[in-house]
Amino acid sequence: MEEDEFFGEETFQHYCAEFIKHSQKIGDGWEWRTSKDCSDGYMCKTQFQIKNRTAVSHRGTSARVQTCLPMEEALEPPLDDFEVTETTTATEVIKYEYHVLYSCSYQVPVLYFRASFLDGSPLALKDIWEGVHECYKTRLLHGPWDTITQQEHPILGQPFFVLHPCKTNEFMTPVLKNSQKFNRNVNYITSWLSMVGPAVGLNLPLSYARAAFQDEGNVDRQDSSIEPKSLEEL
């Protein structure tokens, strides 16, 4: 990690590739996507959460109320014995999307995220935070997590929430210094994502940290005493 002073786009893509390699191994769904119009790409993951419809906050439900048109159809429901009638209407599925992009101006990775219902209607930031674990909520007010803005996704052109990258270098530098001191190999993306992700509902399995270890052939250092207890210790 000698080049940590300068986290270039190539380095970013390299770490993403390593990250995705491990993701594919454990099947947690990270993938690399490119746009057909430009060479830039991004790493993304989608995950779903099931909520009781009543638990979804007012905005979600109120938007829902008016979604049925007053044109309840003349289309006679053909008697279909083959369709399962027990439905899942009592639950609401929420889709979370996390995109990791490279910021040329800040030369750091940036986390874009949004959440929506299955018909595409978005959740407000407040509603997203309702799904965040209590222990992370307090952090939202003072960590680097307080710099959330709303921006257009540079590749998709759609509005996302963004953890603004202006603080990333500040909190990543000590992490990287520390790992250098102990001669540990870390994947920048892994360390960074494990810090910023939980505040917006994105958790990384510990195995990512172990993977970073192993990839660098630190097999001799692999006794359990130095295994990280949590990713943030890295």
Next chain:
Amino acid sequence: MAAVMGDPGLSKLQFAPFSSALDVGFWHELTQKKLNEYRLDEAPKDIKGYYYNGDSAGLPARLTLEFSSFDMNAPPPARCCPAVGTLYNTNTLEAFKAADKKLLLEQAANEIWESIRSGAALDHPVLLNKFLLLTFADLKKYHFYYWFCSPALCLPESIPLIRGPVDLDQRFSPQQIQALERAYDDLCQTEGVPALPYFLIKYDENMVLISLVKHYSDFFQGQRTKITIGVYDPCNLAQYPGWPLRNFLVLAAHRWSSSFQSVEVLCFRDRTLQGVRDVTHSIIFEVKLPEMAFSPDCPKAVGWEKNQKGGMGPRMVNLSECMDPKRLAESSVDLNLKLMCWRLVPTLDLDKVVSVKCLLLGAGTLGCNVARTLMGWGVRHITFVDNAKISYSNPVRQPLYEFEDCLAGGKPKALAAADRLQKIFPGVNARGFNMSIPMPGHPVNFSSVTLEQARRDVERLEQLVEGHDVVFLLMDTRESRWLPAVIAASKRKLVINAALGFDTFVVMRHGLKKPKQQGAGDLCPSHPVAPADLLGPSLFANIPGYKLGCYFCNDVVAPGDSTRDRTLDQQCTVSRPGLAMIAGALAVELMVSVLQHPEGGYAIASSSDDRMNEPPTSLGLVPHQIRGFLSRFDNVLPVSLAFDKCTACSSKVLDQYEREGFNFLVKVFNSSHSFLEDLTGLTLLHQETQAAEIWDMSDDETV
């Protein structure tokens, strides 16, 4: 389901339908296509979606459409199965409602049926995974109406279960399961596809073989009464297969019911959790194949999705929040301001700022810059008053105007400024009033017409001051500030005044008189007695807001016609171009600091001496005046007391105004300096002292 297990022969098979999942990216792309490509074209369009068999328990089977759905060459996401569809996007809601859903479904069913009969579906099983999407995009409101359909051909009779569904690990040994995974992966790899929607299976205790559907005759050679088929199954329910099996069973019945009596079905479900692959929740069951080998007619079909109420009807999604640029601008502006609270100034009361109603008297260099800074603070209610038109010299210094605004005599400034604010940020409530403010020494008694005009102008100004919280005095002459200063003092409104010289400026808040019902008592409700009034180290320390002076308090002449007897360069203030931006910005920041003080306009004035002390608000000091000297790049924060002979805010003037109203004002407008000076006692003062020549903090510009 106990019945199925206990009495399998009589139970029938049922299928869990797809839930349509339309990503916001899909709606974005549809919007783009509609605007740029389809326009009024209602012809059906090819689109595609995908489904997934690796969901965690509890999630409904979904057919997902996203932004890539319009790109027929885009590969489906890893391990997902593609589905091909047809988009019917109508131009009107009426056409959407009137669309013949029955016919659309029949057409799709026919295509599926034809692909089964011709054998095309054997070569390309994806043809069985058809879907329809009927849409109407209301792009004014960002409302999207849609109705999703995944057509399924119906078998002529119910499908009797010979063996009810069980989890795969109850039928297969771990070795068989492993062999199945390997065989499936190998075939995917050989075919270069992320998933196989349908496949054929042969197995015994030692091995599992998988084949593409098109090789059925070779593969099934030697099978006697039963065959095994596999389906990539998006459903998570332990007792039911998902929708894709339906059309495949029809194909099986059509192709194979003459040769085989029953079919064993593996609903392949393949998830990975924490790095461990698991297919054991796949289900396997056996059904009797219905006879339909020789029927030529397309079976009836079903598939229109129920709405959220469970009825047969379309759905609507309102995406204005994430697609309407105006809504996006508003939420982004709010979010940006909140950042300031979250991180830098946690105690900042943003609502006090955002909700304040600002009246800007003057829409010139100062007015434009004040308005822009107010917008930056998220202020939503901004009203301009000005009587001038935009001239060719204005746009370079007045950032709300452009060259085009100067043509044909120029647009009225107040109206153009309000329009421009709406353009900059549609969330703002901006208004403009093209009107004059009557001034002392500028007679209005030429005719009854001019007098009536003055009466209306005064009335309007009084209403405007009443209807706002903060009045900004940003005019180009001293005397035009007099009337609003008097009205605002009488109505106890916060006044922020900014005036420019060539390279000097003053930005100040007028002293805010005590509330009227308070009487003459010394106790200001929100302000404790300030003993420092008497004991302070300096005369100007700890002066509460109600004792502070106004713009006219330091003057010993009444305002009059200041443009008379002046050369053009004196009338039309020439100031260093950066000055208006500095002063305009300071005027707004002063207002914001005052609003953050718990006592608002009654706050004790901070002076230059307070710069080292604990600040009174989260944003810092709350000065009375900021006087800037651009030549030295220096600001000072003087404090001055209200003057009991002030021509604007002294009780003599306010009392007269409140008692006589317009009649009093007319006297002021029509007479020379001496009337106000006589009234306030300044004349007397002049006689007593040799009036020094007053340096008039001169004003903006224009004649």
